[in-house]
Amino acid sequence: MEDNIQKITTNKKTTHRPIVLTAIVIGMFMAAIEATIVATAMPNIVADLGGFSLYSWVFSIFLFMQAITIPIYGKLADLYGRKPVYIAGVTIFLIGSVLCGLATTMPLLIVFRFIQGLGAGAVQPIATTIVGDIYTLEERAKVQGYLASVWGISAIIGPTLGGIFVEFLHWKWIFWINVPFGILSLLGIIFFLHERITPKKQAIDYVGAILLFMSVTGVMIAFIQGGVAWSWLSLESFLFFFLFIVGFLLFLRQEKRAKEPIMPLSIWKNQLIIFANIGSLTTGMIMIAVMSVIPTYVQGTMGQSAIVGGFTLAVMSIGWPISSTIAGKILIKIGFMKTAFIGGCFLIIGAIFLLFSVPAYGPVMPGLGSFLIGAGMGFSTTTYIVSIQSNVKWDIRGVATATNAFMRILGNTMGVALAGALLNSRLLSYLEEHAPEAAESHGLGLADALLDPLQQEHLPKDVLSILQEGLATSVHTVFWFLIILAVITLICNCFLPNKVTKVDGK
Template sequence: MEQILDREDSQKTTKRAFVFGAILIGMFMAAIEGTIIATAMPSIVADLGGFSLYSWVFSIYLLMQAVTIPIYGKLADLFGRKPVYIFGVVIFMIGSILCGIATTMPMLIFFRLIQGIGAGAVQPIATTIVGDIYTMAERAKIQGYLASVWGISAIVGPALGGLFVDYLDWVWVFWINIPFGVLSLIGIIFYLHENVEKKKHSIDYLGSGLLLVSISALMLALIQGGVAWSWSSLPSFSLFALFLIGITLFLLQERRAKEPMMPLHIWKNRVIFASNLGALTTGMIMIGVISFVPTYVQGVMAQSATVAGFSLAMMSIGWPISSTIAGKVLVQLGSLKTALIGGFGLIIGTSILLLSQPAFGPVFVGVGSFFIGVGMGFTTTTYVVSIQSSVDWKVRGVATASNMFMRILGNTVGIALMGGVLNTRLSKYLEGQAGNLGQTVNLDVTNTMLDPDKRSALPTDVVHLLEEGLSISLHNVFWGLAILSIISFIFILFLPKEIRKTR
């Protein structure tokens, strides 16, 4: 659907400066939510309980965002950017308010689902509006500003989350979204004016539904398998079967859909295939670091949420710096060499996390996070530019969107996989240490370790045992990250040496 903004002939004209300001605020709101909650999660778990459900707070948000992005894109073509963007921000704000008043972990997970439904509209529609109101010559500069928003939010988010937890209350990691959302809505409602030329489009609701069902089944199997039920039990078998059937039907649907949410023909392009698989694995690494580094620093090293936030923020510092460098050297070095720098960064960073010990302190973990950020910056920049340079203009949009989708899908599957590894290993440890602990305990004992007051009330020997169990379990997660970094490196080797020049 082609969107035409009425700039000259209509009595009302779009005021680009105000609209762009509103977009920046909206994107900052959506971007900071992905990092600010990471350092608050240990405190949220300590307050609400439900450590075994820890991963769901991240995964349900990411899943709903991934599934709704292509739907919102089609709706924006049908009804205009403005109503879809407003709808997304309003739903996001409602979800944020509800998250702040959650009293149990299941409630929080459900409210995060609502928040994720809204978040799916913010980033893609904001980017589309920029494409509508600015000329080709202006977009490069504007996109630079948008990229800086993500860099700033990535740096500010973890530290701000830690400060909220230490000096205010964890509810503010959600409620901080409200003033940003209101300001963004004001700018869009009053200053964005558009005429919509309606054309008939076919929205792939069936494909979206099949993807939602299949990935949800996989997430539930990975997170609860070995904890709520055994891996060889009927629930595990049924969920994995549902995933396989759902994915098969999804692929068949994408082959027959008039306008599929994930066109399969673009995957025949070797660059897209390698870059998208790389985006999937790096997305899994990214969410693993964001989700579990704060838990390691707070639960094992007994540091504050603020310190944990700064340890995680090192990744956010390395990412934008390396992205900027990658953009400057990509043409000279080519896709392969530039991405290999990132691949080495991922391996170095995950290796440092794997070698970390409580005695090394949070700075050591921060260094590992920084190198992972470097790896993310070099690889993600190379993937996007390589894809855009390998296809013609008419399919560049859908090809780029496929890479974004795979990265979010990696986030979704990654948090479920890492959460499953953590829960399974920690459950086995606690079963084995039941005699030394004096009682049989479950995963919720970790809630005590993440609350400084409750932790200090425990006997020293019990604290040491629980620290050891959490450390062992998280190092299993770090092993998973290290393996994923090696797989990512292998995918990089399939990239071409040079950047193809396209218009």
């Protein structure tokens, strides 16, 4: 057993790896359910609560808090151990999940998603770090592949379950389903993960966290509200982009000065980490953009049910576990770059399938595109995680893993903001051009009626046709965005070193 594994055991108690892994798998299952089940139910949530213009905020505020808290949780995990941080994060996440199910308005749902995201920042990165601690390099490649497969398999269930809840129960259950899984995961970690950690009396970089919060807030608001609430060239857009730039520059300065930075800039000197993190950023943008628009595309423009929309998205999660399992087996044999290159190619092909899909042909083409993008995600993300964990020592593995997770979640945040901005601004422009009177009186509120079958029946046929055509055109604008991101990801993957390096604290 490696040195790093010895660091998380005590003389009297030894970590029970199978049970801990099971607890982590359950936690990953919960995270996968949360990521996909909400996307499937969003058209129905909008139909029930209204507020299509706030559509992106339900995703963004959750992902935003994840992105902000991930580096903090990663640093806390290195200072005080993985176990207490994981327990605290899952507990907050479950409280937020219960509250989300009790929301009666869209603004209230957004507030509760804020709380949920506050806890979610600890779930996946700390779980992945625990796996990096208790397994050797050879074991880790396979286990991380299995974890990614579990993410994919459970994500298949998520959209389908979301469609069933929406059709036969209520969308509130998409949040309450997290509770039993979260409790089981907590029990496994509490009773069977034993760490020998000497708490370090070192300060947390709260100033850096605040500056990061300020920076990401600026860019998120600018992208979501730009072109909808105000013009892209307005004073408001300028101020929020300025807030982003200033906040980011101050954050970099603070990280250079801080004794215990939440994101040590030194880890960015490694070429592998640089390109793996940039790749995580772009794949994170691709993943959330697909998740946020596919159900709306299938339900709104094709007139399909929530179950069909969920299944169209779920096939992305069929390609994911298959490719993740293959990546875990071939990674050591062929190296990082070649494995990730395969993933980049799948991402581009999948985005092309989505671009050439049309509503008249039904959900088959979007389904194929989703499947191929899922395959690309599996090859790429598995490579990023294993390569980073194999190139850093134990005492910064939590930060390194959390930084990679942060880049992916930041990509999610930016991706849903940009996809939402493209979707909203293009749809509003289309409505103003083809239905100026309706656009002037209702704006994007017309889309609420499009996503509600009961309201849709009362729409004039010409207005309904314009809405569906406008939504299809807007979604295809997002698909062009995906192709650009996929090309950038492939380029980054080509710069990963192909040699597998073994560090593991020695």
